[in-house]
Every structure is written in C-alpha cells, then in structure tokens.
Amino acid sequence: MTSTLAPTATPLPAEWRDFFALTKPRVMSLVVFTGLCGLLAAPGSIHPVLGFTAILCIAMGAGGAAALNQWWEADIDAKMKRTAKRPLPAGRLRRQDARDFGMLMSGASVFIMLVAIHWLAALVLAFSIVYYAVIYTMWLKPRTPQNIVIGGGAGAFPPLIGWIAVTGEITAMPVLLFAIIFIWTPPHFWALALFVKTDYADAGIPMMPVVAGEKSTRYQVLAYSVLLLGVALLPWIIGGTDLIYGIAALALSALFVALAVPVGLRTSQPEDNMKPEKRLFGYSVIYLFALFTALVADRMVLS
Amino acid sequence: MTPDEEKEFIRRRKQRNLVIGLLLAGFVILFYAITIVRMGD
Numbered sequence: 098m099t100s101t102l103a104p105t106a107t108p109l110p111a112e113w114r115d116f117f118a119l120t121k122p123r124v125m126s127l128v129v130f131t132g133l134c135g136l137l138a139a140p141g142s143i144h145p146v147l148g149f150t151a152i153l154c155i156a157m158g159a160g161g162a163a164a165l166n167q168w169w170e171a172d173i174d175a176k177m178k179r180t181a182k183r184p185l186p187a188g189r190l191r192r193q194d195a196r197d198f199g200m201l202m203s204g205a206s207v208f209i210m211l212v213a214i215h216w217l218a219a220l221v222l223a224f225s226i227v228y229y230a231v232i233y234t235m236w237l238k239p240r241t242p243q244n245i246v247i248g249g250g251a252g253a254f255p256p257l258i259g260w261i262a263v264t265g266e267i268t269a270m271p272v273l274l275f276a277i278i279f280i281w282t283p284p285h286f287w288a289l290a291l292f293v294k295t296d297y298a299d300a301g302i303p304m305m306p307v308v309a310g311e312k313s314t315r316y317q318v319l320a321y322s323v324l325l326l327g328v329a330l331l332p333w334i335i336g337g338t339d340l341i342y343g344i345a346a347l348a349l350s351a352l353f354v355a356l357a358v359p360v361g362l363r364t365s366q367p368e369d370n371m372k373p374e375k376r377l378f379g380y381s382v383i384y385l386f387a388l389f390t391a392l393v394a395d396r397m398v399l400s
Numbered sequence: 401m402t403p404d405e406e407k408e409f410i411r412r413r414k415q416r417n418l419v420i421g422l423l424l425a426g427f428v429i430l431f432y433a434i435t436i437v438r439m440g441d
Binding site for chain 1: 405408409412413415416419430433434437438
C-alpha cells in the first residue's frame with residue numbers, strides 16, 4: 098500500500114521559544130501596558146500581588162487567543178511575507194500543539210482571574226478571548242472588509258479588564274478607554290495596510306484597501322482620526338480626568354489628525370515611498386502609549 | 401534518528417522541561433502569595 102500522506106513537518110519537538118512566539122509577544126507588550134494603565138487609573142486600590150496577577154491573566158489570555166488565532170490562520174500566514182516565518186507556517190511546531198497551548202493558556206487565565214481577582218473581570222476576559230479567537234479570527238476576518246474595525250474591539254478589552262479588576266464594576270470611564278482603542282485601531286492598521294496591501298490580497302483577506310480601494314480607505318483613516326480626537330477628549334469632558342489628561346489628549350490627538358490629513362487626501366503614485374502612511378503608523382503606536390501614560394499621570398497627581 | 405538528531409532531540413526536550421518546571425514553580429509561589437493576601441482581606 099502506498100501512502101499519500103505528506104511527511105510529518107516536524108521531526109523534532111518544538112523549541113520553547115516557538116511556543117513563546119505563538120503568544121505574539123510584541124502585541125502582548127501593548128496589551129500589558131494598556132491593561133496596567135486601566136488598573137492604575139481606576140479609582141481605589143488593589144494589592145500589588147493581586148494587581149500583578151490580574152495583569153498576568155490579561156497577558157496569558159491575550160497570548161492564548163493569539164496562539165488560537167495562529168492555529169486557525171496557519172495557511173493564510175504561510176502566504177504572506179510578514180507572517181510566513183511564524184512557527185506554524187515555518188513548520189517548527191505541530192498545529193494541534195498550538196491549539197492545545199492556546200486552549201490551556203486561555204482556560205488558565207480565566208480560571209486564575211476568577212478565583213484570585215473578580216468574577217466580572219474573569220467574565221469579560223473570557224468574552225474577549227472568544228471575541229478575538231472565534232468571532233474575529235474564525236468568523237468575520239475572512240468575510241468582511243470591516244474586519245479591522247471588529248478586530249479593534251479585541252485589542253480594546255485590556256484596560257477595561259484592568260479597571261474592573263480594581264473596581265469590580267463597569268462604569269463610563271473604562272468603557273471610554275475601550276472606545277479609544279476601538280476607534281484608534283482602524284487608522285492605525287489601515288495606515289499599515291496601505292503600504293503592505295499586496296500581501297493581504299495574495300492571502301485572500303478582504304482588507305479595506307483591497308476591497309473598497311485606496312481612496313475610500315484614505316477617507317476612512319481620516320474620518321476615524323477625527324472621531325478619535327473627540328472620543329479621546331471624552332474622559333476629560335465628563336470629568337473622569339483632570340487637566341493633565343485633557344491637555345495631553347488634545348495635543349496628541351490634534352497631531353494624530355494633522356498626520357492623518359495628508360494620508361487621507363493624497364493619492365499614491367506608482368513606486369510611491371508611502372512616507373505619510375508609514376509616519377502615521379509609527380506615530381499611532383507612540384500616541385497610544387503617550388495617551389495612556391497621561392491618563393495614569395493624571396490619576397497619580399489627582400490622588 | 402542520527403546521533404546528531406538525537407542530541408538535538410534531547411537538548412530541546414531538556415529545555416522545554418526546564419521552562420515548564422520554572423513556570424510551575426512560579427505559579428506555586430504566585431498561588432501561595434495570593435492565598436496569603438486573600439486571607440488578610
């Protein structure tokens with residue numbers, strides 16, 4: 098009998114580093130940062146050990162969801178230059194090991210959050226994992242060019258969970274922190290998608306520049322940036338923060354809009370160096386770090 | 401499996417065991433600390 102099965106991709110057991118890479122450490126650093134800011138900005142206090150545990154759970158949940166995302170998308174990742182070297186498409190890890198690792202991390206994070214911190218924090222953490230791994234990755238990402246808007250919701254959960262870990266309730270302020278990251282994600286990611294769009298087209302992901310065209314994507318980047326200016330100011334307007342945050346949010350968001358204007362209104366030429374898009378993308382990361390730092394600084398001065 | 405492959409196999413297994421062991425030890429300490437803090441509430 099002849100076997101038509103392909104030879105096993107991994108004759109050797111995977112390195113621990115490959116499992117670590119499954120958790121998307123760079124995304125996780127932003128998740129840990131925004132989660133920590135939510136925790137520090139919340140009114141009230143939490144014991145440092147419990148605060149550390151809450152952040153660890155948020156990080157583990159994000160890592161588990163990232164592993165499940167890569168388990169599901171291994172075939173897509175193999176088709177894109179940016180992701181082809183990830184452990185699964187590169188054949189350094191077995192697919193079912195990535196799935197099991199993701200399930201274990203996700204389950205453990207929710208369980209520890211439940212027994213050590215608060216049931217509501219655990220519930221929102223569990224929902225955020227399902228939202229990213231199932232609703233976004235499996236269901237909507239391959240089906241709609243609004244995938245980034247929806248995916249932004251997944252990235253917006255950490256400060257909300259950090260806040261709930263301290264207060265045990267959902268109020269207007271943590272929902273606004275959620276809204277800020279939610280509205281920030283489309284201009285952040287579409288700026289990137291504008292200069293790497295060929296990759297997504299090859300992989301069959303309906304990314305906005307591919308589906309709706311470059312012009313429409315550019316308008317949307319600008320529209321979301323203007324919306325972000327308004328949403329970022331809301332925590333100050335409703336009196337949830339003081340002047341430090343208010344001034345920082347105004348200055349940082351105004352610069353965001355200023356950088357988004359050339360991206361929104363120009364048309365790229367063949368062999369375009371895409372400088373405004375790369376500049377907006379680079380600044381968008383700094384923006385989020387700076388805005389949340391201002392939020393925590395504001396809270397520290399208030400108390 | 402060639403001797404070289406076997407050597408690499410053992411090296412990777414050893415590293416993974418070490419990482420898992422350290423993580424487990426870390427969680428033991430963390431759960432101990434959480435218990436102490438929670439008892440003080």
